[in-house]
Amino acid sequence: MRVANFVAKYSTANRSKAVVPYDKIKATEKWVEYSIDIQDMSRAIMRATFDEKWKLAAALEIAERKRAYMYRHKNCDLGRASRLFDAVKDLPSTK
Numbered sequence: 001m002r003v004a005n006f007v008a009k010y011s012t013a014n015r016s017k018a019v020v021p022y023d024k025i026k027a028t029e030k031w032v033e034y035s036i037d038i039q040d041m042s043r044a045i046m047r048a049t050f051d052e053k054w055k056l057a058a059a060l061e062i063a064e065r066k067r068a069y070m071y072r073h074k075n076c077d078l079g080r081a082s083r084l085f086d087a088v089k090d091l092p093s094t095k
Contacts, residue, residue, distance in 0.1 A: 003052045006041050010059035027073035031081045032088070034067035039089060 041060045048056055070076055 003044055003048050003056055006037065006044070006059045007055045009037070010062040012062070023075070025070075025073060025075055027070045027076035028078075028081045028084070031067055031070040031076055031078075032084045034063050034070065035081075035085050036089065038063050038067065040093070 038060065041056055041063065045053055045056045045060070071078065
């Protein structure tokens with residue numbers, strides 16, 4: 001994924017109006033999604049330009065905060081999440 005896509009995905013200006021009930025949050029899947037994004041952003045930050053690094057660092061901080069929230073969520077099954085992450089972390093990107 002390109003740096004601009006990560007910045008847009010984790011931008012603070014992107015406020016969704018949809019409200020998902022707390023009990024319906026798929027915390028395990030979200031934890032995996034954020035973990036993959038964090039891994040990809042950590043790799044991308046090394047080859048980004050100076051201006052992109054600041055934006056990417058801000059997006060990385062937001063993604064880490066979201067992953068920590070999903071870890072604390074009652075619907076998060078960390079055993080399943082870590083197995084899913086291990087299964088997909090080395091797959092090639094589709095973009």
